[in-house]
Amino acid sequence: MHAGSSLTRGSPPSYADVVRGSVPTVGVASDASAEELLRSFQESWAESQGVFQNLGFSVTEQRSSQVSELCRACRKRVYPMESLIADKHNFHKSCFRCDHCRGKLSLGNYASLHGRMYCKPHYKQLFKSKGNYDEGFGQKPHKELWNNKNQQDSRKGYLSLYVTWDAYLYFC
Template identity: 75%
Template sequence: MDSCKEKSKLFLTFQALLSKLQIQENETCKLCQQRVYPMECLVADKQNFHKSCFRCHHCGSQLSLGNYASLHGKIYCKPHFKQLFKSKGNYDEGFGHKQHKELWNSKDKDQLSSISFIQLVYI
């Protein structure tokens, strides 16, 4: 009887060790969507990457955890991150996005046109 209990304890311990070693489904590379094994995994911005996939979005140079910057979910080398920022002077246009002030202006115009329409109705 004791040997049966010991075997079941040993089996449960072995199962617990195996579950710790197994890679979970969500441990895939953000860029290539392939499984990332612990020896080749980099974690940056709470995302998993293969070391070989961790490259600048602009120039493709391989990066490390000490020489990258990220914006809008894209990874850049620090020189290109600075260059893209300087090209337009802001984080939106330099990286191919609309400026926030343009979005605000369009919202303001929509609000003004609806206000003007309401004023016309009541006049």
């Protein structure tokens, strides 16, 4: 389109049309309700999708789920300007707090374990109190799992030692 062109329905405006202010407005009154504005937006969106599809572009809608927009702590909606993302979870800045002392956290001073957020001093303190990352944080210890694994490993060691000694005697 050149500077003197006029718009036809379905064609996008040119830069010159936008600068001149000759871009048609959407047919919605200034005192329109939210529903009317939404309907108008959806109509123009559908029209834009059609234009892009006719030009050979694929149009995919990427909507974020309602769950990902909820604060992990208070379960209320988090708007982008107040959102803080830590460990792939959304938080309000004011809700991002230590699970132990309820102190305010920032992205530089927190540690997480078992889905819980801690300030670094309490993370270290809880680790030191029991000497592992499970008992200090109220989780069931994995000692039984470790004991079973150690017993299996020790049996394998004896077996390999026996096979090696047996092979040594055989070849000597």
